[in-house]
Amino acid sequence: MFHPTDHTRSVSLQLSKVLDDIGVNDDMVLKRRQTVMTEESLRTVMANLQDMKFTPYNFGSRTEGTTTAGLRADSDTLACNNQFNIIQDLSEWRHGYTNLLMVRDANTPPGYCLLQKTYDDVPQPVNYPPCEDFYVDSRSRVLMKNDWFVKTLPNGRVRHGPSQSIQGLPGFADDDLVYAYYCKSWPREARILTEAASAGNWPSEELKRQAMNDGCFVVPVGCRGTENEELQWRISTSLTERRLMFSLNIVQIRCYVLMKMILKSYQSIDSEDALSSFICKTVLLHCIEKEEENLWQDDNLLNCLNTCMKFLHDCVLLEHCPHFLIPENNLMARRISPDIKPQILAIIQNILRSDGKALEDIEIDQLGMRITGQFQTVYPGCIVTIQVPSALEYKQNISGHLLFTFMRSLSNRIGGYLTELTHLQTENVVQKLSVSIDKLTTFHSEGTEYELKACELISNFLYMSLGSVLASNSISKNETIHRNSLVMLDQGSANDISSTLKWASVFYCKGDMPQTISILDTILEQYSIERLQSVCCCYQSRDRGKPKHEFEEVCVEDDIKHVLKHTAFCVRFLPCEVNCVPEELKHEYFRPNMDALHKDYWMDWAVVDSIPYYYFLLYKVQKIQGNMERQQAAFDKLRQAIDSDSNLGHRETDLNLLAQCMEQQGMLDDAIACYTASTDLRPAHNAAYSLISQNFYRRHSNNR
Structure with a gap:
């Protein structure tokens, strides 16, 4: 039984409070997991709808x-190619797949394997290489090379081990993509978890049973500096x-976070x-398995950290x-050079001897300042007080960023x-959407908890698209x-404001002004328009704005489905929806x-931001109704919406709509200025050019 000293207890409780304040607590850990796992399922479901032959996984x-x-x-x-079936025995061979047999020899490092090609129609190894991605070794085995994915690296990506990485984008973490193949059986090199009992009573028996059904992946990278590295997986x-x-508790997670902070410092x-x-x-x-489970307590966090640092x-x-x-598989094999080994050992020893004092030097998340309560730093000639986010601000910031990223x-x-x-x-289009909706129904009845959430999110968008196409x-x-x-439009409109606006567009273009006004009034009742978070991913640039404070506040308490009601996606109309477009x-x-060389995927659509589009439709309806006061207010x-919302993705289109409203009010000079601002924002692929020409034509005609 562990009994921490008064000093250890005091330091541990302070550490726990600080980590709680910066978001390392049960609530935020759960929110991170649920959000990212739902995003994984979202990609899985969409890949299935698009008949893609891979399954995406989020790790890390x-x-x-x-x-x-x-x-x-x-x-x-990790993107798993489902066309490949990795087997450890020929009895696992499956018809209709590219089957690769995991083999090893005396030179294969632990934790790695070679992949031997088999015939597509019979469970036997081939005796000839089918293409240049395979190599025949000295034992006449046809083995798949691991460097095939390097040849197809997209622009902007670099290789880092088995992954493709996007690096250097300001304001965002690196994005690593690993290609892999799946083997449904437990790897032979791995421990048989069910056989071992541990001092920490972890993993539990249920966890062990579940783990044995997880199978494994093989990823395209060999062990550095070994023979035949290019053939190893x-x-x-x-x-x-x-x-x-x-399965870990919050103390164990906090211990891991502290270790990573030390590493990065x-x-x-x-x-x-x-x-x-x-x-x-x-x-x-290893430490959780070896140590008694009562070690991992809030008031013993420092001892937990020291236990891991000693290991x-x-x-x-x-x-x-x-x-x-x-x-x-020795993870440290050939990693630590002789010149830095003494430095690493000295740093770890210093941390262990400091009795927690060394943690005060960690600047990440102002950890050291928060531990000591000293939020001042000395510069030549002055003392500066550092403003640090409160626990609530951290919670709002993390929640807002998580849900903003998810909505994108x-x-x-x-x-x-x-x-x-x-x-x-x-x-x-109708057939494709109908088939996809049927697939979603199957997914919803058979999928995991997170896949059910993903299906619910996607289905309403598809219902709205199908209803709009049929209405057009x-x-x-x-x-x-x-x-x-109408049933599909009604169902789809329950999703978010962008979907409801498409519903309003249908009736506007049909000439049904009372129904259009009714829907716009419903939007006003259901949404706080000016507090909505604009979200758009049409442009390739990832550095587009940040969440509003109001959005962050909502994200703290509400789940994804409710946050959707506070999100304003751009409104998209396919060419086959043209008759539902003003x-x-x-x-x-x-x-x-x-600029034919740089054409975004949505260039053949009509796309507009939700909030400006709402006011545009309101303006048009009030104009038709002859209500000049409400028309001017809209x-x-x-x-104001175009000028003030930094997250708009299609500001040039919003400006084009505003300019046309100006023209309709006889404000021709203002309209030209508005079109010019639009072309300044997007010099290529901008409808403003033709609209400017029409404006000049109207002006010339009026003067005549």
Whole structure:
């Protein structure tokens, strides 16, 4: 039984409070996990709808909830190609897949394997290489090389181990993408978890049983500096590791976060990948298994950290850190150079001897200042007080960033899906959307908890698109909008303001002003327009604005479904929805092709930001109704929304709509200035050029 001293208890409780304040607490860990796991399921569902042959997975600190704002965790995505079936025995061979047999020999490092090609029609190894991606070794085995993905690195990505990385974008963490193949059976090198009992009573028996069904991945990277490195594939147990991390308590997570902060605070430790966060995680898992479970208490956090740091010290000293699930795989093999080893050992020893004092030097998330309560720093000639975010501000900032990022991802996934419909005939679009909705129904009945959430989010967007396409077809034939279309529009409009605005557009273009006004009034009742968070992912730039404070406040308490009601996506109209688009917005379908080499995927659509579009529709309806006072109020709000919202994605289109409203009010000079501002924002592919020409023509005609 562990009994911390008064000093250890005092330091531990202070550490726990500080980590709680910066978001390392049960609530924020759960929010991180739920948000990122739902985003993973969102991508899985969308990949299925688009018949993509891969399954995406989110791993790493963002998914585990084991990070802070200051640690700036990478975004780690694993894309598993489902066309490949990795097998450990020929009895696992499956027809219709590319089957690769995991083989090893005396020269294969622990934790790695070779992939031997088999025939596509019979479970036997081939005796010839089918293409240049395979190599015939001295034993006549046809082995797949691991460097194939390097040849296809997109622009802007660099190789880092088995991953492709986007690096250097200001304001964002690096984005790592790992390609992998899946093996459904437990790797032979891995521990048989069910056989071992631990002092810490962890992992639990239930957790062990679940883990044994996780299987493994193989990723395209060999062991550095070994023979035939280009033929080796690393065995990844990421699914089980994620499962294990999800089972940890908050004290264990705080211990891991502190280890990563220490790692990032000392350049000599973090340099040349000598130590890594994965090694820290491995050390933590070993300690949880070996130590008694009552060690991991809030008032004993310092002892927990020291226990892990002692284990890490011994690993560095011996240059041996066994992988938690594949013990023969030494994670420190060939990692630590002789010149930095003494430095690393000295730093760890200093931390252990300091009795927690060394943590006061950590600047990440102002940890040291928060521990000491001293928020001042001395500069030559003056003392400066440092303003640090409060616990509530941290909670709001983290929650807002998480949900803002999620909503951007949702917008991006829906946009990617719609891209495939752009040039299809109406009947083909209807068929594609109908099939997708049917697939979602199947997913919803058979999927995981997170896949159910993803299906609910996606389905309403698809219902709205299908209802709008059918309504556009009816309007083109001057027919009454079919009841099925109205049902879909009604269901889709429950999602968010952008969907409801498409519903209003249908009735506006049909000429039904009372129904249009009714929907716009409903929007006013359901949404606080000026407090909505604009979200758009149409442009490639990722550095587009940040969450509003009002949005952050909502994100603290509400879940994804409710936060959707506070999100204003851009409103998208496919070409087959043209008859549901007001005349002023139709010009966006005909942007001049001034830069054919750089054309965004949505260029053949009409796209506008929700909040300006709401005021534009309100302006048009009030104009038709002859209510000059309300018309002017809507005009002023439209102008104000364009000027004040930094998160608008289609400001040039919003300005084009505003300019056309100005023209309709006889404000021709103001309209030209507005069009000019639009072309300044987006010099290429801008409908403003043709609208300017029309303006000059009208002016010339009026003068005559």
